[in-house]
Amino acid sequence: MRTHPIFAALRHHRLATTLIVLQIALACAVMCNACSLIAARWQAMQLVTGIDEASLGTLYLSGFEPGRANDLNARMVAGLRAIPGVTAVNVVNTVPFSHGAGTVGVTLDAAGQREGGVVDVYLGTPGTLEALGIRIVEGRAPGAEDYRPVGDFFPSQANVLITRAAADHMWPGVSPLGKEIFVDKNHFRVIGVMEHLSIARPGSMGPEETDWSVFAPSLAGPTLAGTYVIRAKPGDLPAVMHKAREAVTALAPDAVLIRENSDSLPALRAAHFANDRAMMSLLVGIIVTLLLVTALGIVGLASFWVQRRRKQIGIRRAIGASRRDIVQYFQLENFFIVSMGIGAGVLLAYAASLTLMHFYEVPLLPPWYLAVGGATLWILGQLAVLGPALRAAAVPPVVATRAG
């Protein structure tokens, strides 16, 4: 088909064409960037914590007197272990998605000059690593002799495990086994590398730092008390956690259960990402409405053009154009308009993406988003124009002979 008449006609309707091109360009830019924002949140939500979340729950108690901490731990651990379905109970300082604890800047030398980064130090009693289901990929698991009493914050000397990500950051390209970390006067030696263990409040640090954690084997005591990790079969977990929360009133009347931090890990994960999920559904809603509005705009304008050109269509039909030719004409016209819109949209999308990069720590729009966005708009345009085009094709040639 010859394209010349299409361009000639479009030049005739410059204003209307410009408007629809502008609308498509804006739609393209918003859609592509909204998709990349959705992808960024989705990726954040896929966070690997490194622990066996489906089998784990946690309780966080506060408000008790430190002097009674050993007694509280003994009561809680014994009481929780007695709940049917519970396979392990350990005292920890925190677990992922619960309250923040133990976030410190570490150094790689005793003088405190070489900074190692800000990490979460997890503390846990014997059996914690097994209960959490953490995979050790290098070195060894702590033995009974590695568990040390906790001083004011951390064990003063400890053999610790570190995540792969943190180790690679602190000692790039070398095995971290035997290396030393200092937290003020406390001194840690690395004996093993964990595949993953995310920080307690993912999102509070930049994306690279979400897996910077250290596990220090510890013994329960005045400064390691009140937070418990409970393991049960995934199927039993909801019932177990319900019973565990109810049991606190009887087991520890001197403490206060912090309910929003005491639940199964799947529930805590869902709560942690609730905001991101809400934002994602909002963005999806925006994209869908946007496509709908754009499609309706195309239908409206195309219908108008068809109506205006009834006579011309009749003439073309009368001089031998088939119905298919007419439909194709409108489809091709729409294709050109949408293409111009996408062309302008690419520029707008990148401008928007650069702005977003500046404010929201999202990567620059990958080109294939634009490819998908463009394809979507092309298909949408063709679908939207189909109705009016078919109506145009239905114009009988006899219209041409009528006056008017």
Added chain:
Amino acid sequence: MFGYYVELAVRSLRRNPVLTGLMVLAIAVGIGTSMTTLTVMHLLSGDPLPGRSEHLHYVQVTPYPQDATPTHPSEVMDYRSAMDLWKAKRADQQALLVGSTIKVHVPASTSPPLLLSMLSTHADFFTMFAAPFEYGGAWTAEDDEKHARVAVISSDLNHRLFRGENSIGKIIRLRDSDVRIVGVLKPWRPSPLFYDVYGGRMAHGDTADFYGKVEDVMTPFQSGLEINDGNFVQFTCWQLPPSPGHLQDAPCLWVRLWVRLQDDAKVAAYRRFVADYAAQQKAQGRFRHDLTAVPSLMEWMTSNRVVPGDVRLQVWLAFAFLAICLCNTVGLLLAKFLRRGADFSVRRALGATRGAVVMQCLVETGVIGIAGGLLGWLFTLAGLWLVRQQPVPYADMVRLDASMFMTTFVLAVTTSLLAGALPAIRAGRVAPALHLKTL
């Protein structure tokens, strides 16, 4: 004439209900989304204390002993600097603030203890920040001096513990100390909770927590430190504190200072005073840097980027959306008016001026705008209802106030008139003769 145009407009719109519906819907959706986000933005970015905020200032010094030069003054103070500046009493009013969580219960009641947020501050806090009282009032400066065991409680807590009755003189137990209630606040919901704002620069745009509720219990500063000793949490430390939770002599930042400075001369004098203090501490070797700042309340909100990143993003998205809807409406209006070239030609031939035709078109778009505004207002209410369902701390505050209600209609009519202007001018330019021939 205007009434006639309105009649013409309604008649013309009714002749083509689908196209009219599309235009109204496009405007309504655009208005609905942009007004929803704008209302949230308006709510979150407004002045939390209009008329007073310009006199309130936050005080920053930089007590770090490290050599590395910080880019900003510290967000929070260490105990010694805070006490030094507070004791100097160089401002019209001043209060130190420290937050913590504490176990609270009512003696002689069987209900289980609660773990609540407590603010320890000075008597000036209540007058400085215009905290409204339901019963009683603030404690006195003398109570501050005597470390009195008194407290002001929130309206919320008064409802939880005493069913909202006048609880002045009643005793509540904070951890192990019995404390007498001297004041009960009215429901008070500053947006944001400005006096607790800090650390926003490091929050990665996730600042929704700045819109939380006021603390349930407030005590005199020193009383709070004594009652809850061992339970304080630092903002940050440059060394591990010698005993956890007890921070008075710790190398930690955890205390905040707010001052009221009634005029510009006092602000300048106070800035000089703080700068001199830092210089003196640097000379003594306690500070390494003499970086200080005394921002006003709104400056402090801005530098903390209090409006959450998500909310700002939503506003941008909504306005892009409105622009798209506008393009759409302009296109459709153009189609509509150009199709009626014949009508306009007849009117022109009968003596109507170009301006009259343009006017008629504008009235028509105005009618569409009002209809779109009405529907958009319903969409806005629906949108705000959706925001209230979201798991964000400010969800309970989201309402359409009178000014935003008016803005909705002004925006709707302005956008529709804007959308109508171009098509209307085009319609006014029809050549009557050409069209009349084809009739």
